[in-house]
Amino acid sequence: MTEPADAETRRAVQPVICYPDDTLPRPDLARYRQHRAGMRKVSEKLVPPRDARCFDVPAGGAFRITSVEGPQVGDLNLWNADNLDERFFSGKTRALHGTHVSTGDRLWSVFPFLRPMATILEDTLDWYGIDSFGGSVHDVIGTRCDPYTNALLSGGQYHHCCHSNLTRALTNRGGLAPDVAERHVHDVLNVFMCTGFTRDTGQYFMKASPVRPGDYIEFLAEIPLLGALSACPGGDCSSEHSSDTAACYPLLVEVFAPEDKDGWSQPPVSSYDGSHGIGG
């Protein structure tokens, strides 16, 4: 197409932030950390490479994901443990907090709930910032590696993509048929993954995660959570995923609970009345 005469002027228009965060309810991190100090560890799970595990966190509890043995990326799903219909909303979390999340950011739930499910208390990779490629850590832009896209682009049947790992973990937890479990699996938080979009073509890219063994990210559970974490077959995601090629390592999930089980008040669900102007 022919450019209009004022093309450069139009390109030079300054962007505006879609969702200015000055009215976004902010967590009181000092109070959260004080609350965290009164918790004790109640369980842990070691997520094997190219596999996933589920874990439960009580409301007002916390969970920590730690890199052990070697650099490894994790794909995280979260549900309200009492109602699996309330699950993590990667897209709206991205709209509210940006493409990557760190300390003080929150993981929000889907409509009609739209409330914080978890708040990031600590992130040992928050020093990374945004690199010269536009890459950063812990993204909410990727969806999860999955066997359908792999079949589309490469053909073949690969069963250890994060989507399948999460589906298998949720099925093995019991109570859900595999096809039902699969429909509960959703877009993830890419824990420790270093990603961005290329400036010239706008393509989604990944690069070797800066994560080192001992690095961790810790979340406070705003509501009772069922979590599932997959140790991605891409390993540190420096080359490829959806195969057994990359070196992969386990990820450790530790769960902490407050001594006072009634000392936490959960955030309310959205105040929107849900009528959508129907019948009005």
Ligand SMILES: [Zn+2]
């Ligand atoms: Zn993956």
